Amino acid sequence: MADPRPFVIVVGAGVLGLTTAVRLQKSSRFQVALVGEVLPSDPINIRWTTGLTNSIFVHSNHQEDQWMHRVEQESFDHLWAMSEPQSDSAYCFTCYQHQEYRSLPIQPNRTLPLFASLSSAQDTQSLGIGCSFQTLCVDYEKYLAFLLQDFLMDGGQVIRGSIRHIDQVIEGGTAIFHEGTRHGRESRTPSAVIVCTGFGSRFMAGVEDRDVCPVRREALVLKAPWITTGVSVERADMSIWIAPRNDGQVIVAGNPTFNDWFPKHHTSTRTTLLPLAVELCPDLVPLIARDASQERRNESIRSLIVSEGCDIFDSRAGGPRLESTLRGSTRLVFNYGHGAYALQRSWGCALQVERYLTEPIR
Ligand SMILES: Cc1cc2nc3c(=O)[nH]c(=O)nc-3n(C[C@H](O)[C@H](O)[C@H](O)COP(=O)(O)OP(=O)(O)OC[C@H]3O[C@@H](n4cnc5c(N)ncnc54)[C@H](O)[C@@H]3O)c2cc1C
Secondary structure: OOOOOOOEEOOOOHHHHHHHHHHHHHHHOEEEEEEEEOOOOOOOOOOOOOOOOOOHHHHHOOOOOOHHHHHHHHHHHHHHHHHHHOOOOHHHHEEEEEEEEEEEOOOOOOOOOOOEEEEOOOOOOOOOOOEEEEEEEEHHHHHHHHHHHHHHHHHEEEEEOOEEEEEHHHHHHHHHHOOOOOOOOOOOHHHHHHHEOOOHHOOOOOOOOOOEEEOOOOEEEEEOOOOOOEEEEOOOOOEEEEEEOOOOEEEEEOOEEOOOOOOOOOOOOOHHHHHHHHHHHHHOOOOOHOOHHHHHHHHHHHHHEEEEEHHHHHHHEEOOEEEEEEEOOEEEEEEOHHHHHHHHHHHHHHHHHHHHHHHHHH
16 A cells, blocks of 8 residues: 655755654654665765764854754754663764864853853963863764664665756656656655755756855864863864764864865875864873974874865855745755754754644745
8 A cells, every 4th residue: 555644755865864854754744765866875975975074063153043043952952862871873972071262252052061161261362262061973974874774764765866956856756766657656756855965956956056165174083092072173264173982083173165176185184284183182192102202293193093084065155045945736845055063953954844844834
């Protein structure tokens, strides 16, 4: 018997698409198909963002924006629950204490546990105004594999496919990826299509959002199991974060560069990023080398590098696009352009998508 529930297609299998698909399928109100050119099980690939890097939940100065605050709060609550030791997904997360420095005054953050402004005595003047809080670092490789399994176990369908025009799936459903015609057995047209194509939103016809622009960020992975706390600086002239993972590795992400398409890391990155990382977190230098000459210390820290790479993610002039519209009788929802806050908003955005699908259009 055909599934009586509304059929929903989520396009894009990065962190936003996958989270949205899991949320909708778990609600039991929809039958969901997830379509992506690149899937979470693929090797690291420059054609999507969610993969190379890890993500952390950072302090954001969005506390006065009620809507954004709600989205981030809902996401944090969900991720925090997923990271609890008794949760099946706990192994995907590292919970730790983080310090953040900014040049502008920091608003109190109601979302993050143990949030505290650092007193000026604790501020490292050269870094800026500081705060500290508890947060989590997500290991994307493990986390996406977990979400994918969760989605499949709940009866979701995953299809590898590239869409050139959004109308292809609105009109043809997932049948366009199978042999046969639109009149075949699988020709169920969707009630809703959710666009979570990240950077692809700039190029996919029918969406072609020219406000989406690339942000490129390089990252190093170091083997430094003695580091158990994190630190970041968010200033106009410097943006860098260091976060520990539960496998003894530490992620160091460097300055983002806008409108930068270069798809590989620069070999010079380790020479520029490592000294900054050490300045921010002197304990990165192995204990045995801390009193050694500068040259020895540099050698010692370079020997910790496990991998280096870069990612390009989507940022959007004018802010993220999370909205719903009708294309004929099909609900079309856009969920992209969250920039460096995609994970941080993922569950809140998925909830909002569910609200769009269950509430009447006003
Ligand atoms: C170094 C670095 C650090 C970061 N740190 C953080 C952080 O601390 N916190 C945070 O929240 N975020 C962080 N981010 C940002 C975050 O990782 C990305 O923004 C996020 O992964 C984007 O996810 P996405 O699902 O929107 O897009 P993507 O991961 O790019 O996925 C897009 C999906 O759409 C598919 N697709 C695109 N076009 C088509 C098409 N035409 N047809 C079919 N499929 C298509 C792709 O194949 C892919 O499956 C960081 C990013 C980097 C690079």
